[in-house]
Amino acid sequence: DGGITQSPKYLFRKEGQNVTLSCEQNLNHDAMYWYRQDPGQGLRLIYYSQIVNDFQKGDIAEGYSVSREKKESFPLTVTSAQKNPTAFYLCASITGQGSGNTIYFGEGSWLTVV
Amino acid sequence: EDQVTQSPEALRLQEGESSSLNCSYTVSGLRGLFWYRQDPGKGPEFLFTLYSAGEEKEKERLKATLTKKESFLHITAPKPEDSATYLCAVQPPPSGTYKYIFGTGTRLKVLA
Numbered sequence: 071d072g073g074i075t076q077s078p079k080y081l082f083r084k085e086g087q088n089v090t091l092s093c094e095q096n097l098n099h100d101a102m103y104w105y106r107q108d109p110g111q112g113l114r115l116i117y118y119s120q121i122v123n124d125f126q127k128g129d130i131a132e133g134y135s136v137s138r139e140k141k142e143s144f145p146l147t148v149t150s151a152q153k154n155p156t157a158f159y160l161c162a163s164i165t166g167q168g169s170g171n172t173i174y175f176g177e178g179s180w181l182t183v184v
Numbered sequence: 185e186d187q188v189t190q191s192p193e194a195l196r197l198q199e200g201e202s203s204s205l206n207c208s209y210t211v212s213g214l215r216g217l218f219w220y221r222q223d224p225g226k227g228p229e230f231l232f233t234l235y236s237a238g239e240e241k242e243k244e245r246l247k248a249t250l251t252k253k254e255s256f257l258h259i260t261a262p263k264p265e266d267s268a269t270y271l272c273a274v275q276p277p278p279s280g281t282y283k284y285i286f287g288t289g290t291r292l293k294v295l296a
Contacts, residue, residue, distance in 0.1 A: 112288045113273075126282070158225075173273070174230060175229075176227050178227045
């Protein structure tokens with residue numbers, strides 16, 4: 071089945087540690103996104119990529135990094151510079167770069183600082 | 185500032201008790217309005233996309249409508265399995281942009 075696969079589902083990070091969340095899609099979508107979801111807040115954009123080897127910062131990019139070496143993959147690294155990383159992280163993608171395109175989501179990854 | 189506001193924040197219904205969820209937006213022009221269902225600990229599941237005022241879409245017990253300033257998600261004769269958080273998002277102009285603005289959602293609980 072086509073879809074967006076995020077892994078791991080649960081991840082624990084120690085202080086000072088970098089961790090990477092995986093996102094793979096087999097929908098042949100061009101653009102991919104990373105959002106952060108906290109209780110009581112709307113989804114906030116971390117990074118997005120419209121094409122391979124290109125990505126842009128979203129509203130809350132500080133302490134995060136990404137890469138887009140393949141169309142199918144858009145991993146997110148949460149660095150030690152991110153002081154409050156505990157959250158639910160969602161990867162998403164859309165087909166094309168036009169307007170009005172529906173954005174589809176993966177199942178999410180929980181990150182907890184221990 | 186472009187903004188999406190959903191109301192109510194939480195809603196409890198008895199099984200079979202129809203109601204509506206509201207999504208109001210303050211964007212000049214609209215490229216698309218999207219409704220999602222999100223179960224606890226899961227990613228949002230796509231329900232509907234609406235593009236222009238007057239448009240309506242239906243799926244089982246759900247019906248989404250759109251005006252120039254707001255959208256409604258009508259739930260007819262809900263069942264306990266409809267319990268979830270319902271999210272609304274808009275894509276403002278210009279076209280081709282990456283930007284989607286999400287509301288904070290309405291938590292729906294349907295009691296048997």
